Amino acid sequence: MSYSFELPLLILLILTAGGAIVVKDLISSVLILGSYSFFLALVWAWLGAVDVAFVEAVVGAGLATVFFLLTLFRMAPEHILIQRSPPPISAVIALPLLGLLLLYAASDLPAFGDPQSPASSHISPYYLENSLRETQTPNVVTAVLMDYRALDTMLETGVIFTSGMACWLLLGRKHS
Amino acid sequence: MINTPHDSVIVQSSGRFLIPLIQLFGLYVLFFGQYGPGGGFVGGVLLGASLIAGLLIFGPDGTSSETARRVLKIDGFGLIIFAGIGGLCLIGGGEFLNYSSFSIPGIDDSTRRHVGIIVAQIGVALDIAVAAVSIVYSLSDQGEDGSDA
Numbered sequence: 001m002s003y004s005f006e007l008p009l010l011i012l013l014i015l016t017a018g019g020a021i022v023v024k025d026l027i028s029s030v031l032i033l034g035s036y037s038f039f040l041a042l043v044w045a046w047l048g049a050v051d052v053a054f055v056e057a058v059v060g061a062g063l064a065t066v067f068f069l070l071t072l073f074r075m076a077p078e079h080i081l082i083q084r085s086p087p088p089i090s091a092v093i094a095l096p097l098l099g100l101l102l103l104y105a106a107s108d109l110p111a112f113g114d115p116q117s118p119a120s121s122h123i124s125p126y127y128l129e130n131s132l133r134e135t136q137t138p139n140v141v142t143a144v145l146m147d148y149r150a151l152d153t154m155l156e157t158g159v160i161f162t163s164g165m166a167c168w169l170l171l172g173r174k175h176s
Numbered sequence: 177m178i179n180t181p182h183d184s185v186i187v188q189s190s191g192r193f194l195i196p197l198i199q200l201f202g203l204y205v206l207f208f209g210q211y212g213p214g215g216g217f218v219g220g221v222l223l224g225a226s227l228i229a230g231l232l233i234f235g236p237d238g239t240s241s242e243t244a245r246r247v248l249k250i251d252g253f254g255l256i257i258f259a260g261i262g263g264l265c266l267i268g269g270g271e272f273l274n275y276s277s278f279s280i281p282g283i284d285d286s287t288r289r290h291v292g293i294i295v296a297q298i299g300v301a302l303d304i305a306v307a308a309v310s311i312v313y314s315l316s317d318q319g320e321d322g323s324d325a
Contacts, residue, residue: 051213051215051218054205054214054218055218055221058221058222058225059221063224063225063308066225066232066312071315074316135289135290136286136287136289138211139210139213141213141215142215142293146215146293147275147289151262151272151273153258153296153300154262157300157304158255160303160307161251167310167311167314168311168313170314171314172313
């Protein structure tokens with residue numbers, strides 16, 4: 001696997017993530033976060049998860065940015081600037097240690113695309129072998145989401161409906 | 177914001193061109209989710225985003241805002257479609273959301289599941305498009321009195 005394209009992508013990902021935290025006002029932060037989502041979508045596409053990349057590009061870079069901006073436009077200008085107090089010394093010490101711990105733990109993860117890994121040896125082979133015959137759906141992801149795991153997807157749809165309702169009840173005004 | 181149309185000619189005319197394109201692409205993604213990337217979720221977000229763009233560009237008096245307001249009336253309908261297609265599977269002793277127990281005569285199990293997936297995706301797309309539009313309506317100051325929190 002060559003890294004000529006992927007390495008700049010990952011560097012951009014880290015830069016945008018850091019930039020979204022460091023900038024001084026929230027509108028720039030939101031816009032940088034949108035570009036972060038876009039780079040993340042490219043990473044998903046690179047890893048072969050095209051469906052996830054699509055959702056990340058549309059929701060993360062598009063819809064979430066619009067929601068954030070609409071929220072910011074309603075805020076008073078003095079609340080859009082961020083005053084940051086320096087982080088406590090315990091966090092400065094503990095968080096890098098936690099990161100090192102996670103990196104150490106990540107070395108135990110199965111290699112990317114390993115056919116012997118638990119994720120690809122338990123039930124995924126069944127879906128890959130049978131979904132086209134059983135559901136006439138060439139896209140395995142859609143077959144799993146909408147058929148084999150339809151109950152999960154239905155409850156997710158319920159979550160989205162609930163979030164829309166909650167926003168409406170909390171923030172909506174008399175529209176009739 | 178959404179109380180007034182956007183005053184730039186560039187934004188207005190590119191919106192007039194782009195919004196139908198986004199809607200067409202959303203429908204394509206929705207119905208070809210079984211053959212390529214995409215599906216109900218992304219298709220719904222794209223359809224909702226086209227309505228949101230219409231709201232932001234043409235203001236409350238544009239035709240797409242009228243569509244958006246009409247669309248708000250069917251909030252939750254998509255979820256009913258999804259759950260209803262699951263409930264239809266129960267007829268005749270099938271399992272909930274197991275599309276192969278649809279009581280449609282004349283087609284085999286896999287075609288039933290194919291049809292079930294399409295209907296469920298339409299449900300998901302409707303639900304998500306309406307939820308996105310309703311969140312934008314809630315977040316923007318649409319109150320008639322004009323007072324702002």
